[in-house]
Amino acid sequence: MRISLFIPCFVDQLAPQVGLATVRVLKKLGHDTEFRSEQTCCGQPSFNSGQWEVAREGAIRTLKVFRGAEVVVGPSGSCVAMIKKFYPELLKDTPHAAEAKELAQRTFEFSEFLVNKLGVTDIGAKLSKKVTYHDGCHALRELRLKEEPRQLLRAVRGLELIETDESESCCGFGGLFSVKFPMISTAMVQVKGGALARTGADYVVSSDPSCLLQIGGWLTREGKPIRPMHIAEVLAEGLPQ
Amino acid sequence: MSNAKDIFLKEATTSTADGPQRIFINKALGGYYTNRDIQKARYRDWERARDVASLAKWTAVNDLANTLEAFVAKFESNGGKVHWARDAEEARQIILQLIAKAKAKAVVKSKCMTTEEIHLNDALEKAGYSVVESDLGEFIQQLRGEAPYHFVFPCMHVKREEISALFTKHLGTAATNSPEELTMIARRHLRQLYVDADVGITGANFLVAETGQISITENEGNARLTAALPRIHIALSGIEKVVKKLDDLSVLLPMLATAGAGQPMTCYNTLYSGPRKPGECDGPEEFHLVLLDNARTQILADPEQRDSLHCIRCGACLNVCPIFKNIGGLAYGTTYQGPIGSVITPHLRGLKQWNHLSAASSLCGACTDACPVRIDLHHHLLQNRRNANQTSPTWFDRLFHRGFNFVISRPRLFAFGGRVFRFTLPLLKKIPLPYLSAWLKTRDLPPAPAQSFRQQWKESSHG
Numbered sequence: 001m002r003i004s005l006f007i008p009c010f011v012d013q014l015a016p017q018v019g020l021a022t023v024r025v026l027k028k029l030g031h032d033t034e035f036r037s038e039q040t041c042c043g044q045p046s047f048n049s050g051q052w053e054v055a056r057e058g059a060i061r062t063l064k065v066f067r068g069a070e071v072v073v074g075p076s077g078s079c080v081a082m083i084k085k086f087y088p089e090l091l092k093d094t095p096h097a098a099e100a101k102e103l104a105q106r107t108f109e110f111s112e113f114l115v116n117k118l119g120v121t122d123i124g125a126k127l128s129k130k131v132t133y134h135d136g137c138h139a140l141r142e143l144r145l146k147e148e149p150r151q152l153l154r155a156v157r158g159l160e161l162i163e164t165d166e167s168e169s170c171c172g173f174g175g176l177f178s179v180k181f182p183m184i185s186t187a188m189v190q191v192k193g194g195a196l197a198r199t200g201a202d203y204v205v206s207s208d209p210s211c212l213l214q215i216g217g218w219l220t221r222e223g224k225p226i227r228p229m230h231i232a233e234v235l236a237e238g239l240p241q
Numbered sequence: 242m243s244n245a246k247d248i249f250l251k252e253a254t255t256s257t258a259d260g261p262q263r264i265f266i267n268k269a270l271g272g273y274y275t276n277r278d279i280q281k282a283r284y285r286d287w288e289r290a291r292d293v294a295s296l297a298k299w300t301a302v303n304d305l306a307n308t309l310e311a312f313v314a315k316f317e318s319n320g321g322k323v324h325w326a327r328d329a330e331e332a333r334q335i336i337l338q339l340i341a342k343a344k345a346k347a348v349v350k351s352k353c354m355t356t357e358e359i360h361l362n363d364a365l366e367k368a369g370y371s372v373v374e375s376d377l378g379e380f381i382q383q384l385r386g387e388a389p390y391h392f393v394f395p396c397m398h399v400k401r402e403e404i405s406a407l408f409t410k411h412l413g414t415a416a417t418n419s420p421e422e423l424t425m426i427a428r429r430h431l432r433q434l435y436v437d438a439d440v441g442i443t444g445a446n447f448l449v450a451e452t453g454q455i456s457i458t459e460n461e462g463n464a465r466l467t468a469a470l471p472r473i474h475i476a477l478s479g480i481e482k483v484v485k486k487l488d489d490l491s492v493l494l495p496m497l498a499t500a501g502a503g504q505p506m507t508c509y510n511t512l513y514s515g516p517r518k519p520g521e522c523d524g525p526e527e528f529h530l531v532l533l534d535n536a537r538t539q540i541l542a543d544p545e546q547r548d549s550l551h552c553i554r555c556g557a558c559l560n561v562c563p564i565f566k567n568i569g570g571l572a573y574g575t576t577y578q579g580p581i582g583s584v585i586t587p588h589l590r591g592l593k594q595w596n597h598l599s600a601a602s603s604l605c606g607a608c609t610d611a612c613p614v615r616i617d618l619h620h621h622l623l624q625n626r627r628n629a630n631q632t633s634p635t636w637f638d639r640l641f642h643r644g645f646n647f648v649i650s651r652p653r654l655f656a657f658g659g660r661v662f663r664f665t666l667p668l669l670k671k672i673p674l675p676y677l678s679a680w681l682k683t684r685d686l687p688p689a690p691a692q693s694f695r696q697q698w699k700e701s702s703h704g
Contacts, residue, residue, distance in 0.1 A: 007694050009649065013659035014687070016694035035698045040649040048604065050626030051642040061650060141606035170563050174603025179676040181250075181601050186683040187257040187567035188603065191267070217684030 002032040004066055006074030006083070006107065008209065009041035015209050021236035022075045022110055025123055028239050029114075039065045044082040048175050052090060059087045063099050071117070072107040075232045077139025077208045080109040085142045109139060110232055111207050115148040121155045126238030128158030131229070132201040134192070134215060135168050136208030149207050149231050156234060166195035173214035189218040196226055203229040245574060246597040252572035253601070262398065263567055269397055270560055276503030277560075283505065294496050295615040297489040298551035301450070305541060305550075308450050308483050309532070315453025319515030321528040329359035332533050336361060336442070336475055337368055339529055343473050345370065345439035349431075351457075351464035352376035353444025354392045354554060355477045355533060358576045358589070361442070373434050375463040377427050384411050390570035392577055393501050393556035398569060431463070441471035441525070445478035446553065447493060448530075451486045454512040455530065458497060462509055474516070474525040480532050481541075481550040493553060500613040501555030536588045546621050549584050551614040558608035558618055564601060573598065580608035584621040587629075596629035656695060663689035 003026055007019045023033050043058025062083065066072050074080045084104045091100040114120050133153065139145045153161050172178065172188025179185075193215055196204045204219075206212050209230055216228035256262070281287045301308045313323045324339075326332035340348065348370050350356065362383075365372045374383045378395035382388065384407050389395035396404075401418050408414045414426045435441075443464050447456040455476055457464045468474045484493065490510075498504040517524035540550055559565045559579030570578040575586045575598070583598035599622040608618040630638065648658050662669070666689045670681060680686065692700075 009655070009659075012694040013663060014689060016690050016692065016697055019694035020697065035695070037695055037699075038652045040652055040655040041645075043646075043649075046642045046646065048623065048626070049638060049642060050600075050623070050628075050630035051638065052627045052630070054642045054646045057646060058649065137603070137605040137607075141610060168607070170603050170605035170607065172563070172603055174605070176676070177601070177603050179679040181253070182679040182682060183254045183257045184564055184568060184601060185603070187263065188563050189684070191263075191563070191567070213687075214684065217680070217686060220685045220687075221683065 002034060002070050003113075004069035004072045005033055005035045006039065006042075006066070006072045006079065007035065008074065008076045008079040010213070011075065011209050014213070015230070018075050018209050018230040018232055021230065021232040022073070024236040024239055025114075025232055026073070028123060029118065029120060034069075036065050036069075042079050042082045044079060044086075045175050047082065047086060047090065048177075056090055056094070059090050059100065060096055063087070063096060063103055066103055066107075067099075070106070071113070072103070073110055073113045074107070075110040075207070075209065075230060077109050077136045077143055077145065078210055080107060080112075081138035081142040083107045109143055109145060109207060111139075111149040111152055112143065112145050114235075115151055121151045123152070123155070123235045124239065125155075125235045126157040127234055129202040130160045130162055130200065131203045131205045131234070132162045132164055132196055132199045132226075133167055134171065134196065134204050134206040134208075134211055136206050136211045137170050139207050140168060145207070149205075152231065152235060153205065157238070159234070162199045162201050164195045164199050166192055169195070171211045171214045173210050175210070178214060185214070186218070189214055193218045193222065193224065197222075197224040199226075201226055203227050203234070205229050205231050205234055207231050245594045248574055249572060249597055249601070252574070253568045256569045256572050257567055262569065265400070266398060266566055266569065270566065273503045273560055277499060278503075280499040280503055280505050284499075290492055290496060291613055291615055293492050294553075294613050295548075295551060297484055297486075297493060298553070298614050299548070301484045301489075302481060302541070302547065302550045305480065305483070308485055309480060311485075312448050312450040312453060312483050313532075315450065316448075316455075316515070316530060317453075319453045320518065321453070321515045321530055324529060324531045326531050326533045326535070328535050329533075332359045332477065332531050332535070333361060333364045335531050336477070337364060339473070339475055340365070340368075340370060340440050343439055343527075345473070347434070347438045348372045348440045348442060349434055349438035349467050349471060350374050350379075350442045351444070351459065351467040352379050352395070353442065353477060354389070354576060355444050355479055356442065357389065357392075358535065359477070359533070361477070373431070373438075375431050375435070375461075375467055376459070377424060377461060377463075380427055380431070381407065384408075388571065388576075390578075391556060391559055391565075392554060392582075393559075398571075435466045435470045438471045440473045440475060441467040441469075443468050443474065443476045445476050445482055445530070446497065447490060448478060448483040449487050449490065449512070450483055452512070452514070454487075454514050456490060456494070456510065456512050458494065458507045458510050460502075460508045465509060465511055468511075468513055469523055469525065472525060473527045473529070474513075475529045475531065476513075477531045477533060479537055480534055481537050481552075496613040497553050497555045500557035500611065501560075540585065540588050543588075545624050546584065546588075548614075548616050549581065549618075549621060551616055552581050552585075553614060554581075555613060557611040557613060558616075561607040561611045563603070563605060563607070580618045580622070581616070584616075584618055584625065587625050592625065592629050593633045596625055599623075599625035599629070656693065659693055663691075663693070
């Protein structure tokens with residue numbers, strides 16, 4: 001299968017290792033990947049800020065970028081939810097409505113793609129570490145992905161998965177919310193990060209790099225030893241470079 | 242009023258800095274989660290029950306005019322009298338006139354958020370009546386001179402010692418840490434007041450069109466006394482509280498209890514059918530119901546957010562909301578706190594002044610999953626943001642997003658801008674830039690990578 005990569009803008013610029021790990025896993029499974037370099041940002045920051053006119057322009061551009069792609073896979077529950085759930089909403093009653101629905105159907109979050117589309121849970125990865133999982137809200141509640149990433153993690157050799165009571169609690173990122181209401185956002189990550197740190201895990205894993213930016217940023221500031229790691233990076237551990 | 246947002250920001254800053262208080266609230270809700278999950282597990286299918294509850298409300302709300310007419314006809318044939326109030330001012334006037342006509346001196350109330358919505362206590366006190374809240378939590382808040390913290394658990398933020406001190410100060414009782422003793426102090430104080438009161442004011446959880454009855458749910462029995470002992474019973478209810486059939490309560494009453502308080506059923510669920518009839522030995526001589534619109538028809542006219550009229554005020558969305566849990570109920574400055582409050586307050590009090598509550602959300606969606614009547618709460622927050630931007634845009638937001646869009650619509654410029662950002666990040670961290678400095682105040686940013694994904698892709702064998 002030829003897979004078109006949907007690399008969120010901040011992964012491109014600030015966390016390229018997540019994109020590279022995604023490629024490595026998909027390659028290991030024998031699939032071709034392509035990166036259409038006209039892609040930038042899906043428009044979610046504007047959409048969430050109520051600037052739907054602006055966001056609509058971003059949505060239409062993204063539709064064009066992925067025109068003709070067999071499947072589109074992105075390593076972010078949040079950005080994929082933007083395409084799958086919110087583009088059809090944003091573009092309804094416009095000439096782009098049908099194309100938005102159609103793109104939604106062939107776009108997948110990374111763990112969703114592996115487990116539900118490819119039917120794969122064991123990539124052959126090895127990581128002898130203790131990890132705890134953070135459910136990103138968009139993956140959990142917009143895309144309804146809960147078991148998929150856990151199935152993948154359980155198949156990693158040597159990996160021990162520790163759950164927390166707060167696994168479904170929001171990390172407080174919320175895009176621009178994190179800087180428009182920094183005191184609330186910080187209070188939320190204190191609750192989240194505190195629970196994660198108490199597990200004694202080596203890594204907090206998530207399918208959402210934006211949550212990991214928030215959680216990781218707080219953990220390092222507070223000097224907590226637990227480190228953020230994207231699920232694609234975990235699954236790429238022990239695979240050929 | 243122009244500074245509702247500033248007040249909110251100030252309050253949220255103070256309350257989020259109060260670590261012990263946040264832990265106290267979290268612990269209190271921890272007990273609720275345990276009980277709620279035990280009770281939810283007793284449903285054969287909770288999700289299906291949500292469908293049924295939602296449909297019951299949908300059916301009534303989407304045929305509101307007819308449902309209300311049917312209810313009113315039955316209610317009046319039972320001997321009650323209905324009064325229609327377009328807004329808070331009309332509702333206050335109606336109630337004040339009823340009380341004046343009855344030549345009443347003292348008024349006793351049971352818990353009713355709609356009376357908070359219309360600021361009834363202020364109006365009654367200004368008119369010279371003594372008013373007492375008979376719900377324990379509301380009574381405590383009344384003595385504290387503070388608005389309810391949570392529309393179901395009004396004083397959940399107050400510690401036992403504080404309640405004891407409050408009672409000592411106002412009622413002259415000895416200090417105690419026992420919840421039972423504290424309850425008994427309030428009960429002894431309140432009992433005589435029911436007897437002395439000429440008018441009892443209650444809310445209504447549901448209005449049943451089929452039978453013309455009003456349904457009131459409570460845990461303390463105080464609403465029964467409020468409705469039954471005084472000569473005159475006045476109930477105040479929003480028009481959206483109506484349901485079609487008595488049978489609808491068979492799902493709505495247990496779900497209200499489970500979703501809101503983690504109970505199988507609330508302790509007292511009473512249907513009131515009208516004033517005392519000839520030959521009956523108890524009940525009020527007059528039974529009035531004030532039906533309040535106050536922007537509810539405006540919400541009804543909005544097909545996107547009409548489902549917010551399904552709300553049964555259970556408080557489940559507050560209990561799971563990480564914003565509520567961290568800023569507390571008082572920071573909102575609204576009658577209805579939490580996600581449902583953030584959705585409907587802009588309708589009740591104006592979008593321009595109250596959109597900040599919709600913005601103050603990470604849109605995590607926990608509220609929507611918790612809602613027993615399936616209100617699409619977190620998506621309504623997005624719609625409020627959109628509507629606010631259309632009706633009263635701010636120049637900063639507009640400039641920011643137009644500027645951002647200018648960059649992201651040009652892939653080369655985006656790549657170049659990203660490069661500049663990455664190389665200058667160590668320097669940028671030292672300048673007080675909006676947003677970036679807000680982030681860096683409490684969180685680190687990982688060191689920027691030398692190369693973006695797109696650069697590495699191009700330079701690898703792929704490109």
